[in-house]
Amino acid sequence: MRRTVGAVLRKELRLELRAPQAVPAMALFSVTTLVVFHFALQRGQVDGDLAAGVLWVTLLFAAMLGTSRLFVADHEEGGLDGFLLAPVDRTALLVAKALALLGFLAAFEVVAVPAFGLLLLGPTPDAGAVASLVVVLLLADAGIAVVGTLVSALAVQTRSRDLLVPLLALPLLIPVVIAAAKATTPLFLAGGAEALPGRWLAILGLYDLVFGLLAYAIFDFLLEE
Amino acid sequence: MFGRGLKTLSLLTVVLIVGAFALVFFYAPNDADQGFIQKIFYLHVPLAIVALCGFVAGGIYGIRYLRSGDRQHDLRSYVAIHLSLILAVGALVTGSIWAKASWGVWWTWDEPTLVSFLIVFLLYACYQPLRFSIEDPERQARYAAVFAIVAGAFVPLNFMAVRMAQSLVHPRVLSTTGGSMPGSMRLTFLVSLIGMALLFVTLWKYELASKSATFRLRALKRKLAGDDEVWVPNPRRSAAPTL
Numbered sequence A: 001m002r003r004t005v006g007a008v009l010r011k012e013l014r015l016e017l018r019a020p021q022a023v024p025a026m027a028l029f030s031v032t033t034l035v036v037f038h039f040a041l042q043r044g045q046v047d048g049d050l051a052a053g054v055l056w057v058t059l060l061f062a063a064m065l066g067t068s069r070l071f072v073a074d075h076e077e078g079g080l081d082g083f084l085l086a087p088v089d090r091t092a093l094l095v096a097k098a099l100a101l102l103g104f105l106a107a108f109e110v111v112a113v114p115a116f117g118l119l120l121l122g123p124t125p126d127a128g129a130v131a132s133l134v135v136v137l138l139l140a141d142a143g144i145a146v147v148g149t150l151v152s153a154l155a156v157q158t159r160s161r162d163l164l165v166p167l168l169a170l171p172l173l174i175p176v177v178i179a180a181a182k183a184t185t186p187l188f189l190a191g192g193a194e195a196l197p198g199r200w201l202a203i204l205g206l207y208d209l210v211f212g213l214l215a216y217a218i219f220d221f222l223l224e225e
Numbered sequence B: 001m002f003g004r005g006l007k008t009l010s011l012l013t014v015v016l017i018v019g020a021f022a023l024v025f026f027y028a029p030n031d032a033d034q035g036f037i038q039k040i041f042y043l044h045v046p047l048a049i050v051a052l053c054g055f056v057a058g059g060i061y062g063i064r065y066l067r068s069g070d071r072q073h074d075l076r077s078y079v080a081i082h083l084s085l086i087l088a089v090g091a092l093v094t095g096s097i098w099a100k101a102s103w104g105v106w107w108t109w110d111e112p113t114l115v116s117f118l119i120v121f122l123l124y125a126c127y128q129p130l131r132f133s134i135e136d137p138e139r140q141a142r143y144a145a146v147f148a149i150v151a152g153a154f155v156p157l158n159f160m161a162v163r164m165a166q167s168l169v170h171p172r173v174l175s176t177t178g179g180s181m182p183g184s185m186r187l188t189f190l191v192s193l194i195g196m197a198l199l200f201v202t203l204w205k206y207e208l209a210s211k212s213a214t215f216r217l218r219a220l221k222r223k224l225a226g227d228d229e230v231w232v233p234n235p236r237r238s239a240a241p242t243l
Helices: A003-018 A022-043 A047-068 A071-079 A080-087 A091-119 A127-155 A162-187 A198-218 B007-025 B036-068 B071-103 B111-124 B127-132 B136-165 B183-227
Strands: none
Touching: A003 A091, A003 B111, A022 A047, A022 A091, A022 B111, A047 A071, A047 A091, A047 A127, A047 A162, A080 A198, A091 A127, A091 A198, A127 A162, A127 A198, A127 B136, A127 B183, A162 B127, A162 B136, A198 B136, B007 B036, B036 B071, B036 B111, B036 B136, B071 B111, B071 B127, B071 B183, B111 B127, B111 B136, B127 B136
16 A cells, blocks of 8 residues: 555656646746735735635635646546556555645645735744644645545546536535634734634644545545446 | 335325424414514524435435445435435525524624535535536446535534634524524424425435336336337436436
């Protein structure tokens, strides 16, 4: 299992490194969205709950781009058939794809979050706030990666996959948005960052756990031929 | 053969629904604050509860389909979700009317139950498009089952997250637990709830019986006249599973 996951994950990362597709698209999209927010909100700076909202809408919509492409190459070039022929555990594909998506999300956020800080965020966060933000980002990304992989695997076999991925994934990810926005709001307050509310981290963790287990139990059925 | 027990069930449903409405109009007292409009509660809340239970039931039949591969379970899951969607529209509309009458607005983001219900509805609204966009019937059934299970598990989690997002001091005036309801109201509510649940089950069974009978009839015709003679093109495009 671990060797299979490693092999598929290496293949995903090598593909993305040789012909970058998902990460640059997501990074560019997120920066463009921030510019759109600047004009749509008619504000030079945001703080508090508005800042958290802008950040999470941007990250979530950008993540949809990478999610909908996750299985497309494998589906079109026969990679899925090849994987199904190999005598390996099929759940390995879920784990590898989710880890790859997590990696892509983390990579584009390295661009998107500093861009948000430079372009729109009013108060400058201190080191503690940045560390807390990284924790929230990681927990939320794990949830987005799991649900995104599941939805992407579901949608890739349908005729209208690019339509279905955001339609299915966004309602499923609303608890993540609620918890992540609530958790990051105290970090962006104009009067200085406050402590991270633990309750919302627990909700994010619970969401990751529930959907992780669910995806683990159900993923086999999405690959059967 | 297909509609066993449907007659008794239908009669029971009619009696209970009529009884529930009689209780609503003649027995239950008018609410002290809201007056007559509060009686929409006896329609709105059962609609919402039965719709949510129907969604979860669709997920349970999804699990059974994946375990057994029996297309009957897929049909059951489909009909349950389809009916629940219709009830959910009813719940949203009646809820909106009630909100307008008692709070003065058509929609409010303060009531967690309302918001989470809308999210669940939006998610399930994708169920039929998903089925439509998969042509292979076997794969369609499998993917629809996976969707039904994921969404069924999402229902309680979503309710928890949305409820926690509201400040805990927000007064839950319209609590559905019946904690502060007087006995006559609670009785009326319970009868309405059971009546609505029975209505759901009756409609579900009718739809299943009708669909199964159609498929059986087609299979028999094919046996008599040969496969090519009775190919019935679907007059209306439908995402419903075929057996």
